Amino acid sequence: MKIKLLNGCEASAEGAISAGCKFYAGYPITPQNRYPEYMSERMEEIGGIFIQAESETSSINMVFGAAAAGFRSMTSSSSPGISLMQEGISYLSGCELPAVIVNMNRGGPGLGDVTPSQADYFQSTRGGGHGDYRTIVLAPWSCQEIHDYTYLAFDLADRYRNPTLVLGDGLIAQMYETVRIKPQKRRFAKKPWAINGCSGRKPNSLKSLFLTPGVLEAHNWKLASKFAKIEKREIRFEQYWCSDSSYILVSYGTCARIAKEAVQRAREEGIDIGLFRPITLWPFPYAQLGEYIKNAKKILVVEMNLGQMIDDVKIAAANSSARIFFYGRPGGGIPDPDEIYREIKKK
């Protein structure tokens, strides 16, 4: 097993390569510039294709082409760039094409700043572009996890023929940790729908346009049943000390990792608190969180934004009488364990 010291961009890129990614297109944007730089070298080494596109719009459409041709393909960017990609992600979903998009979330709105943020939660979990669709969203909290979940994202994208997001942030993009590299994936499911020349078969076409009345509706219902399957099978989360706690802190990504330290400290001082951490932000672990907070008295949601995941926590808490509190740091602010600890005590 190979162990390497990598930052979050490199760790994620290695996860993609282990998963058989053969195509990367991207455009420089801070805080993930290391991603295209690293991929430009690595794609050449493995005989894949790297393209520095003229825009994020073009990057995602190149990924569309690569996915259409049946190759494992990806792009990475940060918030403003991901906004530009929403058109392409909607088309990927409409055409049922598998692809992986890594977002190293930075502060917004607009040009915002280049520091870590979780302000793209709504955009990531509600489809993001036009039309009725969802993307699978995986939220890692370490370099090891962004490696593992990028790998997983390729498998999920292929399994459901759906774009899959890895939602990191500026923190994970820039920090270095040791990472166990996953072994190279060698067996892949066939893609009989791919556009790669109709030798020995009937021509294939990929489209999201259905003009005949009722046909688009049927297509949407087909997508809905796929989304329902994903909601049933692919929920991932972690919880610490939630079974016996009347006070639950809910947080995700790097913010949850910071919060864990605050929760630990509070427990050492006798506060009856647990940490619930969704790993898939869509599908959101409503039922699982609902179970842990059924008898809770207090819920504290901590996010690096103005409060977005809290909407999902409220849905999960529909049958709970717990009071729900929020602590957020928008615009690129990063909470430290001390301030979260103080918030825990305050509520």
Added chain:
Amino acid sequence: MKIIYQRPESLTPATNTYCPGCGHGIIQKLIAEVIDELELRTKTIAIAPVGCAVLSYNYFNFDVTEAAHGRAPAVATAIKRLLPNRIVFTYQGDGDLAAIGTAEIIHAAARGENISVFFVNNAVYGMTKGQMAPTTIPGQKTTTTINGRIPEIHGYPLRICELLSSLDGVVYLERTTTSDISGILSTKKAIKKAFLQQMENKGMSFVEILATCPTNWKKNPLESMKWVKEVMEKYYPVKVYKNPSGTEK
């Protein structure tokens, strides 16, 4: 009995949705004929635009994918890079290529992507029913320029061949017309040349084809052909802009 003419294998038997006198039917048939003649059908991948030609996946009898509006050159770039021994072409209209997709076409051309681009210029937005296109000619009436295009107000038209001719990545660049039989035959020759360039891995081959849109021009098919000849060909000269070295003109 001897067959002297039939539908090319590269076209499906589907009835197309183009209006009577529309240029798309002629041009798509020419592309299909060339693909048959070069025996490329099972190796060809087409990228359809947004606009009237979006439904070309119903008419072409080979692999076709849709692309978002204007993004066909980006989609084609990835497919050709990953499958270099396939023949990849985009088929785009003037709104698709010369307005919303200008960044994609210029940068695919600048990178010298080894794809063929067939750019159908009919000086109007067809599918949305007749708005001003980037190639609408000064004075031409459209639904968004009801008194005719006035450059001082609506800007000047884009001459795409002239614009692309400065780029080293484009090896073959020609503007053809479909206003008469000889123009149509020249267009077919240009399409063939474009594919041959691609087969030799030379770089981007680009053919702009002047075409009719009788419905949105509010002209009958014959008047439309005449308008292409008398008005469009004056503004958009029919000629070879770039010829690969070592090939005949």
